[in-house]
Amino acid sequence: MQCLNVDLADRSYPIYIGAGLMAQAELFARHIGGRQVCIVTDDTVAPLYLESLQQVLSDYKVTSVILPTGEAYKTWATLQQIFDALLAARHDRRTTLIALGGGVIGDMTGFAAASYQRGVDFIQVPTTLLSQVDSSVGGKTGINHPAGKNMIGAFYQPKAVLIDTDSLNTLPEREVSAGLAEIIKYGLIRDEAFLGWLEQNMAGLRQLDAGLVTQAILRSCAIKAEVVAEDEREGGVRAILNLGHTFGHAIEAHQGYGSWLHGEAVGAGMVMALDLSARLGWISAQGRARGEAVIAAAGLPTLAPVGMRASDFERLMAVDKKVLDGQLRLVLLRQIGAAEVTADYDVEALRACLQESEQ
Amino acid sequence: MQCLNVDLADRSYPIYIGAGLMAQAELFARHIGGRQVCIVTDDTVAPLYLESLQQVLSDYKVTSVILPTGEAYKTWATLQQIFDALLAARHDRRTTLIALGGGVIGDMTGFAAASYQRGVDFIQVPTTLLSQVDSSVGGKTGINHPAGKNMIGAFYQPKAVLIDTDSLNTLPEREVSAGLAEIIKYGLIRDEAFLGWLEQNMAGLRQLDAGLVTQAILRSCAIKAEVVAEDEREGGVRAILNLGHTFGHAIEAHQGYGSWLHGEAVGAGMVMALDLSARLGWISAQGRARGEAVIAAAGLPTLAPVGMRASDFERLMAVDKKVLDGQLRLVLLRQIGAAEVTADYDVEALRACLQESEQ
Missing domain, CATH: 3.40.50.1970 (Rossmann fold)
Incomplete structure (x- = not known):
């Protein structure tokens, strides 16, 4: 224990x-x-x-x-x-x-x-x-x-x-993958070495190897606990825990809650956050590809749902209004293992990222 | 201010x-x-x-x-x-x-x-x-x-x-009296000098003299704040703020909420707590009379509602069961200005006190 x-x-x-x-x-x-x-x-x-x-x-x-x-x-x-x-x-x-x-x-x-x-x-x-x-x-x-x-x-x-x-x-396999989405998130936002460990052990994790799963849960909870201890009532840094969630919520709203699992929507949403971070020059193309690969390896979607267009995201995220007001704050990656909440990005880069996710 | x-x-x-x-x-x-x-x-x-x-x-x-x-x-x-x-x-x-x-x-x-x-x-x-x-x-x-x-x-x-x-x-006159019940309570449980001040100024308070009312509110809030600061989540001493309330709740339940004002029920309930405290020899007959007099001077009832019997109180307060289990804890007065929460009293003294309040 x-x-x-x-x-x-x-x-x-x-x-x-x-x-x-x-x-x-x-x-x-x-x-x-x-x-x-x-x-x-x-x-x-x-x-x-x-x-x-x-x-x-x-x-x-x-x-x-x-x-x-x-x-x-x-x-x-x-x-x-x-x-x-x-x-x-x-x-x-x-x-x-x-x-x-x-x-x-x-x-x-x-x-x-x-x-x-x-x-x-x-x-x-x-x-x-x-x-x-x-x-x-x-x-x-x-x-x-x-x-x-x-x-x-x-x-x-x-x-x-x-x-x-x-x-x-x-637990059904889909729900295991959905949980892995949040586990991968902790690596992406806060711990590059943990992400490396997840890459190496993904097959065992999906097979629910007890030792590996215990380690993954322990490190995930530790990272979340660190972030929450810094900001219990979500005044600031705690928001980095929402990596991929703004995009993911739009997916859930578009599909109807329950059709995509929350973790699945977050998986695709994190790929979008990785993509936008790369377009802004914050992370490299290799970093983006690395993030996408581990999300895919967990059995998660890496693109928006079939039929969901960039314009659907824009509407559901109220992009025009919120970006212009500086209110659409997104969690992006300065590097793999370091997240930041920002409203300082180009709306055209965001549009390109949304289109990139279309199937 | x-x-x-x-x-x-x-x-x-x-x-x-x-x-x-x-x-x-x-x-x-x-x-x-x-x-x-x-x-x-x-x-x-x-x-x-x-x-x-x-x-x-x-x-x-x-x-x-x-x-x-x-x-x-x-x-x-x-x-x-x-x-x-x-x-x-x-x-x-x-x-x-x-x-x-x-x-x-x-x-x-x-x-x-x-x-x-x-x-x-x-x-x-x-x-x-x-x-x-x-x-x-x-x-x-x-x-x-x-x-x-x-x-x-x-x-x-x-x-x-x-x-x-x-x-x-x-504010209707009845509601002024109901508020005075809680103000008197603070004197009875914690501040004999304040009770003396209330006795001297009751007429002016009932006429809502601004200076007197401000003083009464200030001292009441200060006493409550002291008690609450000692025990924010009501683990112990805070319960003394319920002087008269166990009896009062029985009156409210018997009459139907809203027919007697809460403060009126507390007024009659505090007389019962004074009476029981006197029967146990904790306060003197003079102390009991003094408390009853100031409650009456505030325009509050000092007896149970017409038609409400001791047996009604016993039933509503579950006296037999709770007293035997040591669970019916009452706020009583060690002296005027000093309250204590206790389950250590004789059930016959409680019965006599309930009968004393019948009309």
Whole structure:
């Protein structure tokens, strides 16, 4: 088992990474203050792990809530189901919520914990590679509003994150690739040596070699934790974590959420950020090609979806208006391993980059 | 103008108290970071102050939201109206919310500020005496759930509190008395000299003499701020602020919320706490009589509602179960000016106290 401490003063917490952690009652016990526990999960994950986790936690009074699966249910109405269950089972302020699932479950359970009786403890047990390297670090919690994603929420830190790498064995291959997109991102924005390690070990990572996956998750979480510790509430440097995301969000909006996985859209989006960085002369053509190759090797798309045009990106990213106002800030690469947020680029270079991505 | 600093490290904020503060644009400007402002108020307060406040803030892009008045509307559905208005007018993370109204508006606006885009600034402008001395200090925000009051919320501090004593001139007499209940509470739990000052000046306070009211608000907020600074998240001593509230909540539940004002229920509840404290020999019969007299002088009830029996209190407070479990912790007085939270009292003394309050 590996352990990483996320250093946020009195909100610091450990991330445990290893095989079989979900069966270790003692790990949970270290971070549960009271006698009550509520496991929040979804109808995809519940059949796989809920019963065994309930048994591991049998020393406690355990309630569980099974929510419908997917981003479409990241709403107040679903959140309310958590509050209803907590109140029906008379959970008090000393209760601990456990988020068992992917990013959507983590975001909603975290916000429920932040808001129930003005704040109770919670523990994250992320079961997808994406949530293990992304949403389990950083304290962002929340729900969507019809007018925008993640518009309502809180910055709220868990007491601990337990990453059981065995949970990846049930993950579809596409979702493994989607998680690798975020892992590659950490190399691109902050750690060229880690990117080199990913290039060398990509085949083993895709086959879910436990040792390699543990290393990749550990380094990813460490990089994210470093960036978040520098800027907990996203005033500045934290924005570099959004490499490829502005393009990726446009892809997700164009395709309809759920048709491309978030990590897939970020994969194609990072190629666009690499391309624009090369057009501006920030990175070399070789650097661009290297980034694209590792994204492709992870099984991710490197071009925009079939039929999506440069003009679609411009419309969805409101390019004309935002570029002219200096408001379309993009994360670009000064070099492989060093990102920067900037609005200082030529709109024609951006247009050329968007066209380059068309199929 | 008087100014009091609530000392909570990086969440510290000032409370300004005085006549005409709502007209001082410069006071608001000190605490507004961006260019956008959203005034949240209700349909009772809006006709009195909204237009003039909009004019005072005319340097900013001002949105306003007018909610229905009353505790019955302290719900997610009403909160959603605030989020809808913020998103429709494209308020970003640099916006500032202004809570213009009583405790319900303050609680909901504070929670909206805590949750909108994971946290934006807010300023409290409490317009009732009760909210000026109670909910404007302490950072408790939230909404009700069908299964319980204030079950969903956050601890979230405002950037500033502006208490304009002129706003009391439009307040019904009953609501002035309700506010005085909480003011008397501060004397009883923490400051015998302040209680003496209240006894001497009660007539002038009820007539809303500006100098006296400012002094009473200032001392009340200072006492609450002291207690909250010792225990921001209500782990211990902060509970003494609930003197009379356990009895009072039973009265409110029995009568239906809104029929007795919260402050009225607390007034009668504090007499019951005084009575029980005397029965236990903690305070003298003279101390009990002194407390009851000042509560009566404020125009507050000193007995339970007509028709409410001791057995009603026992049922609503779950006396048998909770006393036996040691869970019914009450705030009692060791002496006038010194409160203590305890479950160490005789259930027969409690029963006698409940019967004493019957009419």
